[in-house]
Amino acid sequence: xxxxxxxxLPDELLAELDRRARSHQKDRAVFLxxxxxxxLARDLEEEVVVAYRAGRLSLSEAAxxxxxxxxxxxxxxxxxxxxxxxxxxxxxxxxxxL
Amino acid sequence: xxxxxxxxxxxxxxxxxxxxxRVTLLAPRSVLREAAAxxxxxxxxxxxxxxRCTEEGLIHGExxxxxxxxxxxxxxxxxxxxxxxxxxxxxxxxxxxxxxLRTCRLLGIAFTxxxxxxxxxxxxxxxxxxxxxxxxxxxxxxxxxxxDIIAAALAALQEVPHGETDDDPSS
Numbered sequence: 691x692x693x694x695x696x697x698x699l700p701d702e703l704l705a706e707l708d709r710r711a712r713s714h715q716k717d718r719a720v721f722l723x724x725x726x727x728x729x730l731a732r733d734l735e736e737e738v739v740v741a742y743r744a745g746r747l748s749l750s751e752a753a754x755x756x757x758x759x760x761x762x763x764x765x766x767x768x769x770x771x772x773x774x775x776x777x778x779x780x781x782x783x784x785x786x787x788l
Numbered sequence: 789x790x791x792x793x794x795x796x797x798x799x800x801x802x803x804x805x806x807x808x809x810r811v812t813l814l815a816p817r818s819v820l821r822e823a824a825a826x827x828x829x830x831x832x833x834x835x836x837x838x839x840r841c842t843e844e845g846l847i848h849g850e851x852x853x854x855x856x857x858x859x860x861x862x863x864x865x866x867x868x869x870x871x872x873x874x875x876x877x878x879x880x881x882x883x884x885x886x887x888x889l890r891t892c893r894l895l896g897i898a899f900t901x902x903x904x905x906x907x908x909x910x911x912x913x914x915x916x917x918x919x920x921x922x923x924x925x926x927x928x929x930x931x932x933x934x935x936d937i938i939a940a941a942l943a944a945l946q947e948v949p950h951g952e953t954d955d956d957p958s959s
Contacts, residue, residue, distance in 0.1 A: 747853045748867075748887035749793050750822060750863025754950070760792045760822055761832045764800075767932040774932045775886030776901060784904040787880040788810055788912050 745775055789814045789876070791869040792822040793884040797902040797924045797931045799834035801923035806914055807905055808846030814878060816868035859894045862889055873897060902927055903941035910945055913953045920945055
């Protein structure tokens, strides 16, 4: 359910919002909702990637937080030029299994 | 015992089958669902390879009954892989997740990683040097391994004596 809300915006920001909404041929409210959804999704992605990078989330936890499968998580790391959270020490301590 | 990260990386570098022929590869069913659920197979062709290897018995999927608490929070599949490892007293846990590997350290579990598996496969003559290098490159690019680790793995690869291999590129 969509509920009305009020926020104060500086004049120049409101003018820019209306200009961009017109250029996309969208109603101001529709355009603003889309922008908010995109921004919130990006913010969540950033938060999860930072937590993964810092070792606070495992790969499958991170993928799950973003409602991704592990394959898509690898794609996301590639798109963002991030690396796996495996450290050089992990390689050094890893054991032969053959 | 493998988790989804390693099954995916081995499939991405086309060595899952080769490895499965040389070790008894166990995985919790939750891991197999994460890595090779039917809906993933169309989007990710390598996922199909995991499913095929499971159907052919190269990967043994097992249910996990233990709910043992682990020292670090992990995803469902990673936690199940460690619980099954402990229940089955497996030899080594194969994972490419830093947090799962940290949990292994805390529990005193021997672990390995996909780059180490590639070097091992070369060392036992299962693959040619060029194929091992290609696999490491794939693990770096598609698998997002850090260049430091890939450089260390390439150095380890160079120390492997050049001998005969039973490499079959189709395997």
